[in-house]
Amino acid sequence: MPDSTTIAHGAEAAAHEEHPAYLRHHFNSTEQQADASNFAMWLFLLTEVMFFGGLFTAYLIYRNWYYPAFVSGSHQLNVIWGTTNTFVLILSSFTMAMGVWCAETRRRRGLVLCLSLTLVLGLAFLGIKTVEYREKIEKHHVPGTHYSIGAFLDPAHDEAASAAGDKPLALDMARHTEVYFSLYFLMTGMHALHMIIGIGILVFMIVRARAGAYTAGHVTMVENFGLYWHFVDIIWIYLFALLYLISRH
Amino acid sequence: MSSDTIVLLPDQSTARIPKRNYLTQENGLLSWLLTGDHKRIAILYLISLSFFFFIGGALAGLIRLELLTPQTDLMATDTYNKVFTMHGVIMIFFFLVPSVPATLGNFFIPMMIGAKDLALPKINLLSWYLYMAGGLLALYTMATGGVDTGWTFTTPLSTHYVNTNVLTTGLAAFIAGFSSIFTGLNFIVTIHKMRAPGMTWFRLPLFVWAHYAASILMVLATPVVAISIVLIALERTIGIGVFDPTKGGDPLLFQHLFWFYSHPAVYIMILPGMGVISEVISTFSRKRVFGYTAVAFSSVAIAVFGFFVWAHHMFIMGISNYAVLVFSLLTMLVAVPSAIKIFNWTFTLYKGSITFETPLIYTFGFMGLFTIGGLTGVFLGTSGTDIHLTETYFIVAHFHFVMVGGMLMAFLAGIHFWWPKMTGRMYPEKISQLAAVVTFIGFNFTFFPQFILGTLGMPRRYASYPPEFQILNVFSTAGATILGVGYLLPVLYLTWSLKYGAIAGDNPWQATGLEWQTQSPPLTENFVEMPIMDHEAYDYEWLENQTKNREKEAEVTSAG
Amino acid sequence: MSETSEHAHHIVSPKVYVVILFALLLGTALTVGASFVDLGLWNPVIALAIATSKATLVVLYFMHVKYSTKLTKLTVFSGIFLFLALVGMTLADYVSRAWGQW
Numbered sequence: 064m065p066d067s068t069t070i071a072h073g074a075e076a077a078a079h080e081e082h083p084a085y086l087r088h089h090f091n092s093t094e095q096q097a098d099a100s101n102f103a104m105w106l107f108l109l110t111e112v113m114f115f116g117g118l119f120t121a122y123l124i125y126r127n128w129y130y131p132a133f134v135s136g137s138h139q140l141n142v143i144w145g146t147t148n149t150f151v152l153i154l155s156s157f158t159m160a161m162g163v164w165c166a167e168t169r170r171r172r173g174l175v176l177c178l179s180l181t182l183v184l185g186l187a188f189l190g191i192k193t194v195e196y197r198e199k200i201e202k203h204h205v206p207g208t209h210y211s212i213g214a215f216l217d218p219a220h221d222e223a224a225s226a227a228g229d230k231p232l233a234l235d236m237a238r239h240t241e242v243y244f245s246l247y248f249l250m251t252g253m254h255a256l257h258m259i260i261g262i263g264i265l266v267f268m269i270v271r272a273r274a275g276a277y278t279a280g281h282v283t284m285v286e287n288f289g290l291y292w293h294f295v296d297i298i299w300i301y302l303f304a305l306l307y308l309i310s311r312h
Numbered sequence: 313m314s315s316d317t318i319v320l321l322p323d324q325s326t327a328r329i330p331k332r333n334y335l336t337q338e339n340g341l342l343s344w345l346l347t348g349d350h351k352r353i354a355i356l357y358l359i360s361l362s363f364f365f366f367i368g369g370a371l372a373g374l375i376r377l378e379l380l381t382p383q384t385d386l387m388a389t390d391t392y393n394k395v396f397t398m399h400g401v402i403m404i405f406f407f408l409v410p411s412v413p414a415t416l417g418n419f420f421i422p423m424m425i426g427a428k429d430l431a432l433p434k435i436n437l438l439s440w441y442l443y444m445a446g447g448l449l450a451l452y453t454m455a456t457g458g459v460d461t462g463w464t465f466t467t468p469l470s471t472h473y474v475n476t477n478v479l480t481t482g483l484a485a486f487i488a489g490f491s492s493i494f495t496g497l498n499f500i501v502t503i504h505k506m507r508a509p510g511m512t513w514f515r516l517p518l519f520v521w522a523h524y525a526a527s528i529l530m531v532l533a534t535p536v537v538a539i540s541i542v543l544i545a546l547e548r549t550i551g552i553g554v555f556d557p558t559k560g561g562d563p564l565l566f567q568h569l570f571w572f573y574s575h576p577a578v579y580i581m582i583l584p585g586m587g588v589i590s591e592v593i594s595t596f597s598r599k600r601v602f603g604y605t606a607v608a609f610s611s612v613a614i615a616v617f618g619f620f621v622w623a624h625h626m627f628i629m630g631i632s633n634y635a636v637l638v639f640s641l642l643t644m645l646v647a648v649p650s651a652i653k654i655f656n657w658t659f660t661l662y663k664g665s666i667t668f669e670t671p672l673i674y675t676f677g678f679m680g681l682f683t684i685g686g687l688t689g690v691f692l693g694t695s696g697t698d699i700h701l702t703e704t705y706f707i708v709a710h711f712h713f714v715m716v717g718g719m720l721m722a723f724l725a726g727i728h729f730w731w732p733k734m735t736g737r738m739y740p741e742k743i744s745q746l747a748a749v750v751t752f753i754g755f756n757f758t759f760f761p762q763f764i765l766g767t768l769g770m771p772r773r774y775a776s777y778p779p780e781f782q783i784l785n786v787f788s789t790a791g792a793t794i795l796g797v798g799y800l801l802p803v804l805y806l807t808w809s810l811k812y813g814a815i816a817g818d819n820p821w822q823a824t825g826l827e828w829q830t831q832s833p834p835l836t837e838n839f840v841e842m843p844i845m846d847h848e849a850y851d852y853e854w855l856e857n858q859t860k861n862r863e864k865e866a867e868v869t870s871a872g
Numbered sequence: 873m874s875e876t877s878e879h880a881h882h883i884v885s886p887k888v889y890v891v892i893l894f895a896l897l898l899g900t901a902l903t904v905g906a907s908f909v910d911l912g913l914w915n916p917v918i919a920l921a922i923a924t925s926k927a928t929l930v931v932l933y934f935m936h937v938k939y940s941t942k943l944t945k946l947t948v949f950s951g952i953f954l955f956l957a958l959v960g961m962t963l964a965d966y967v968s969r970a971w972g973q974w
Contacts, residue, residue, distance in 0.1 A: 089429035090506075091842075099431045099505040105944060106497045109951040110535045116955045117539035117569045120962050121554055127966065129560060142904065149900050157893040160884075160934045167883045207550045239560040245552035249543075293934045297927045303900075304923040308907035310915060504943065532954050568962045619957060623965065633973060635965040 085281045097283045104287040108294050111257075115298055118253065122246050122305060129239040131232055135215050136243030137309035138227035139204060141195065145307040148191050149299065155184035156296040163289045166272075166282040174272045174285070181292065182265045185258055192255055199244070206245045212237040227311070250302055257295050264288060316667045318598070319820050321738065327815035329736040333833040348433030349836050354419035355734070356440050358727075361415060362803065364406040364447055371399035373796065376758075376789040382782050384775040392775035393460035394476070398450070400463030401481060405488045406447050408719060409577060412584035413495055413530075414443070416726045417523045419734060421499060423827035423834065424517050426508025426843040431501040432494075439494040446488035453480045462773060464570065467555040467563040471547040478548060482541040489534045489541075492580070496530025499523050508826075510845035514608070517825050517849055518601055521608040522587025525615035529576040529583075533619070537573030540566055564630055571622040579618040581715060582682075583611055585722030586653055589675050592725050593657050595823040596672040597664025600850035603656040610649035610656075617646040627698045636695045643693035650686055654679060669821075670741065673748040674725035681717025681755065685710055688763065703773075706766025712759045721751070724802065731806065732820050736832045737813030743805050751798030757791025824855050882939040892933045899926045 083093060090096040126133045162177030203211035215237040218224030232240070268288060271277065277285045321327075334351045344352055374395050378386040387395070418436065422429055430436050453459060459481040461470040470478050503524050507516075544566065546552045553559030555566050594601050601607055623631055623639040631639075657679060666672070688710045691697045701707065732738050761784040766772075770781050777785070819828040826843055827834070847854040903922040911918065932938040937948055 087433075088837075089427065089431075089433065095505060099501050102505060102943065102947070103432060103435075103497060103501045105947045106500055106531055109947065110493055110497075110531055112951045112955050113532055113958070114535035114539050116958050117536050117543070117572075119955075120569070120959050121543070121565055123959060123963055124562070124565060124966050125554075125560070127963070132560075146900065146904050150897060153893065153896045153900065156896075156930060156934055157889055160889045161886060164883065164886055164889070206552045235560070242553050242560050245546075245554055249546070249552070290935055293930050297930050300926050300930075301923050304903055304919040308903060308919055311907040312910040312915075532951070536958065562966075565962075568965070572958055572962075619954060620961065623961075631965045632968040632971065634968040634971065638961075638964070 083281070093281075100283050100287060101290075104290050108290060111294060115250075115253065118246065118250050119301070119305075122250065125239075125242050125246065126305075126309075129236065129242060132215070132236050132239035133243045134310045135218070135224065135229050135232055135237075136204075136240045136247070137307060138229055138311070139199075139202070139214065139223050140247070140307050141198075141223075142307055142311065144191050144195050145303055148188050149303045151184050151188045151191070152296050152299050155181045155188070156293050158184065159289050159292045163282070163285055166277045166285040169278045169280075171272065171275050171278040174278055175269060178265055178269045178272055178285075182262060182269065185262045185265065189255060189258060189262070192251065196248075199248075204240075204244050205248065206241045210241050210244070212240060215240050247306055250306065254295065254298050254302060257298070261288075261292055261295060264291075317669060317741075318596070318665075318667050318822055319669065319738075319741075320817075320822055321814055321820055322817035324814055327817060329815060329833070330831045332835065333736070333831065334836045335833055337836045346437070348429065348437060350418050350422055350430045350433065350436060351734070351834065351836070353436050353440050354415050354417075357410065357414040357418065357443070360440075360444060360447065361407060361411060364402055365799075367451070368399055368402040368407055369796065369799065371395050371402065373792065375399060376792040378775055379777070379785045380782075380789050382777050382779045387775070389775050390460055391458075393462075393773070394454075394458035396773060397459050397462050397481075398454055401459075401485065402447075402450060403715075404463060404577070404581075405485050406443070406450060408581040408715060409488075409492055410443060410495070411581075411719070411723050412588060412726060413499070413523060413526060413580075414439070416519075416588065416730060417499060417584055418495070420730065420825075420827050421502060421520055421523060422506070423830070423838050424520055424825055425503065425506060425511055426826055426839065426845060427502065427506040428837050428839070430498045431506055432498045435494050436498055439491045439498070442487050442491035442494070446484045446486075446491065449480055449484035449487065453477045453484060456480075464574070465541075465544060465566075467544065467547070467566040468557070471544055471555050471566075479545055482544055486538055486541045489538050492530050493534045496527035496534075499527040500531065503527075508843050508845055512845075514605065515845055515847075515849050516608075517587075518590035518604065518607050518611070519584075519587035519825075522583045522590070522611045525611040526580050526583040528612075528615050529580045529618065533573040533576035533580075536569055537577075540569035540573075543569070564626070567626050567629060568623070571625045572619075575622040575625060576615075576618045578711075578714070579614050582719050582722075583614060585678070585719040585726075586611065588722045588726035588729070589653075589657060589678055591823075591825070592671045592675045592729050593660050594850045595729070595821050596669055596675075597661050597666045598852055599660055599664040600848070600852070601656065602659035602662075603652075604849065606652055607656050610652045613649040614646065617642065617649065621646050621693075624693055624695075624698070627695050628702055640693055640695045644690070647686060647690060647693070650682075654683055654686075668745070670739075670744040670748050671725040671729040673745055674721045674728065674751075677748065677752045677755075678718055678721040678725065681713050681721065681752075685713025685715075685718055688713065701766060703771060704766035705762040705770045705772055708772050709759050709762035709766060712762070717755050717759070724748070724751070727802070727806070729821070730827075731809070732816030733827060733832045733834070735810060735813075736816055737809045738816045738820060739802075739809040739813055740805055743801065747798055747801035747805070750794060750801070754791050754794030754796070754798045758788050758795050759791070761785070761787045761791075822855065822859075824850050824852060829858070882936070884933065884936060884939065888933055892929050895929055896926050899929075 086093050087096060090099070158177045158180040162174055162181060165173035165177055199205055202214065203209050214221035214224050215229075215232045216234070218229035218231055265288075268277070268284065334349055338347075344356065347353060374387070375392070378384065378392055378395075384392065418430070457477055459474075459476045459478055461474055461476070461478060465478065465482065503516075503520060543554055547555050554561045555563045557563065590601050590607060621639055621643045623635055624643045627636050627640075688706070692701055692707065692710060728739065728744060765781055765784050768781065770777050816832050818831055821828070826845070829843070830839055899922050903919055906918050906922070907915065931948060937944055
């Protein structure tokens with residue numbers, strides 16, 4: 064295989080391994096333990112897929128029913144912020160993958176650097192999200208008692224709507240923009256919650272990585288967290304396409 | 313009743329419970345509350361599950377008391393709604409879903425595959441704490457006014473029209489859902505990655521296959537009900553509009569997401585019970601299970617097909633006719649694997665050497681009652697008849713036949729079957745056989761009239777009914793009283809047996825599983841040496857050879 | 873040992889990661905650009921196709937699925953399959969409601 068380095072562990076080698084401190088008593092080898100925890104993380108990600116799946120189902124149904132409302136709603140989002148955030152998150156997936164490589168090749172300082180970069184990028188993502196959310200709050204596009212459909216009834220007087228060349232919506236279709244924003248906040252909010260949890264774990268991992276916990280052969284935590292982080296990235300890839308890019312022509 | 317028995321107990325005058333076992337190897341409250349030992353966690357679950365079962369049962373008693381008379385005289389209608397809602401919530405989320413997996417599954421899956429513990433012991437403990445948190449929250453909900461939407465939380469009733477504790481109940485179910493997810497996740501990883509040498513997939517006990525299939529459902533379906541609960545919570549608090557017709561939402565969307573879990577949930581509930589039945593039938597007919605591969609694959613088939621039939625709970629709710637057609641067709645398919653199991657179990661019994669110990673009596677009850685319940689499911693899966701039978705007592709009878717006549721009997725069969733292994737003690741046989749028969753009689757009196765009530769048109773979830781239905785309701789309540797006695801008896805004699813029961817020894821039933829080849833109660837580490845699996849499942853010849861070898865060794869040591 | 877008696881632990885080289893990074897960034901630029909062009913019904917199809925390609929690259933290379941066991945691949949596949957079943961069958965109800973009463 065030209066693009067990867069293969070290190071093979073036979074069963075015999077595994078059996079003759081000393082019992083390192085991190086080998087839990089109910090496992091027969093570090094191989095088995097790493098294998099099991101990796102598989103467990105994948106199963107957990109499956110539950111996350113199904114969890115978000117419900118939201119994607121709701122989104123697809125209502126986009127089908129209220130397409131004009133979704134178009135107008137989507138035009139209220141800033142494509143530049145959204146694209147920037149997508150770049151930020153993809154870059155953070157890269158730094159995370161590099162972090163896993165550093166752990167596997169026992170580069171302690173490299174690992175700390177990569178995890179720190181991932182953390183910074185993650186915080187940058189949340190920072191941009193905060194800016195976006197604040198703008199939505201100011202424009203009264205948060206579903207609930209203060210929701211305002213003014214921008215959709217009269218797009219000429221709304222900056223984002225007129226820039227996109229929106230026509231005024233009928234009253235009931237304008238009301239349905241609230242469903243779009245509900246899904247927007249739900250899906251990006253749920254995603255942001257997962258980012259926050261990930262960032263918390265990253266902080267913990269940076270502390271441990273500096274102490275050399277992940278560069279002495281026990282890379283499972285970094286690998287499995289990497290899986291989680293990439294998954295959160297994938298969710299955003301779909302959210303960006305579905306929420307920000309509805310008919311921008 | 314046959315007086316033959318296969319029970320083989322050690323000499324009671326000299327037998328002792330092994331001093332070193334999972335119950336005695338560590339002491340103190342914290343050694344239980346912070347345990348990683350799957351067997352201790354199973355016992356924790358057993359105690360808490362029994363507690364919640366009796367609360368759910370008390371609520372059932374209240375329902376049946378109210379229904380003695382056609383009028384709403386025992387309690388206000390709103391209160392009645394709260395009672396049946398909490399009965400459903402507690403029985404489903406806090407009893408049936410975790411029942412066999414969290415107790416018997418937790419205890420025996422590692423032992424059956426030759427492992428020292430589950431793959432993720434801390435996650436296992438977390439599962440129990442989540443279960444307790446959810447359960448306590450459900451109790452809190454009851455204490456602070458309850459919830460009256462029915463356990464199905466149908467929108468827009470639950471989101472826009474009631475002032476009761478929908479949020480806390482939803483949260484309780486949400487938390488319990490994660491408990492279930494973690495249990496299933498743990499089982500899947502363990503079964504894939506921790507089997508002993510020689511333990512191939514097709515040498516696994518069918519109990520393990522059943523739990524594997526149920527775990528797939530737990531992991532993949534539960535998150536969808538979790539998100540549906542989140543959506544209800546946001547709809548109620550902020551009014552996001554996803555289920556609100558006035559804002560363009562569709563109440564049916566909730567039902568799609570809810571039933572996407574709640575239909576697989578019924579298979580989560582029944583599959584582990586079916587696993588128990590396989591073990592018990594084999595042991596008490598001294599025969600390997602007929603068509604092992606078919607039974608194993610049928611468990612997985614039930615899990616897979618079970619994902620694609622959820623909208624049969626929504627036939628009258630406003631889904632399209634085309635959806636009705638497709639889901640009705642798929643529902644017919646899902647009945648087939650269950651039928652395969654019933655056939656195979658029957659053929660296991662055929663020409664077997666049958667003895668009527670208590671677990672097998674419960675099993676016979678299961679086979680008859682589950683078959684009836686399953687067949688009535690066909691009437692409900694056929695959309696034409698479903699229009700008349702849905703939301704009547706026919707449905708109530710159907711699911712109680714499969715869940716109580718089926719699942720609960722399987723649970724009791726399993727508890728009795730593995731009681732000697734878990735505690736080292738035998739329960740008293742005669743009273744346990746009596747309890748099983750009383751349960752069976754009580755069950756039939758309680759729920760069979762409900763099929764008739766349903767076909768006659770009595771709606772479910774109603775506190776009052778036309779006077780001509782009273783006689784059947786009285787029968788049903790009388791049956792419920794008998795059923796209550798049947799459930800109370802095991803609590804009493806099983807507790808009694810902990811101190812006064814006969815010493816069971818390693819393998820009182822002379823069963824073939826790996827768990828029976830070690831001491832009762834087991835060691836914390838399960839096995840002294842890692843077992844190597846060199847024989848097929850349910851290999852009674854292998855067991856005979858083992859016994860012969862052990863007798864020879866005993867002769868040699870006593871002679872030398 | 874259960875399933876991995878011969879366990880090869882592939883370490884994916886950073887070169888691969890860099891290539892994938894650029895592919896993902898390119899895909900992002902493409903999808904933004906495509907959304908500004910009127911392609912009628914094809915717009916959402918292309919957007920989802922590009923998103924799925926990006927996701928596939930992340931899964932195969934960043935998440936190492938290309939170098940993983942059959943079990944991992946099966947796990948990923950079953951998750952995607954069930955997600956599609958949830959979305960597809962639910963949507964089928966909504967879409968077919970408009971077809972009327974037979």
